Amino acid sequence: MKKGIHPEYxxxxxxxxxxxxxxxxxxxIKTxxxxxxxxxxxxxxxxxxxSASHPFYTGKQKVLDTExxxxxxxxxxxxxYAALKKK
Structure with missing residues (x-):
């Protein structure tokens, strides 16, 4: 492999x-x-x-949207929008 072209692993x-x-x-990844x-x-x-918090893996549905x-x-x-529909 060439030196200097690969990211740090x-x-x-x-x-x-x-x-x-x-x-x-x-x-x-850089951070x-x-x-x-x-x-x-x-x-x-x-x-x-x-995977520790995703509903597919945990089996628990979590609602993030309160509205x-x-x-x-x-x-x-x-x-x-409703007024446009009535015309």
């Missing part, structure tokens, strides 16, 4: 912020964050969802 901690799970694996995992410091990447779809639509478009 290193151990990285992926932190799932929705459940607090941390996974140590190897990656070439400025660091964390201590099992007494050693590693680069860290924050994730919104992982309903109709309310969201009305908030975004108001009555203007």
């Amino acid at each position: 290193r151990e990285v901690v992926f932190h799932d912020v929705s459940c607090g799970e941390e996974i140590l694996t190897k990656s070439t 400025d964050l660091t964390t201590t995992f099992e007494g050693k410091e590693y680069p860290m990447v924050k994730l919104d969802i992982s 309903g779809r109709i309310e969201k639509f009305k908030k975004k478009f108001g009555n203007s």
Whole structure:
């Protein structure tokens, strides 16, 4: 392999912020964050969802949206869309 053209392959901690799970694996991803995992410091990447919190793997449905779809639509478009439909 040519030197200087490949990204650095290193151990990285992926932190799932929705459940607090941390996974140590190897990656070439670039990050400025660091964390201590099992007494050693590693680069860290924050994730919104992982296999530890995904409904498919956990079997639990988690509702993140507290506002309903109709309310969201009305908030975004108001009555203007309904008025156009009546004409």
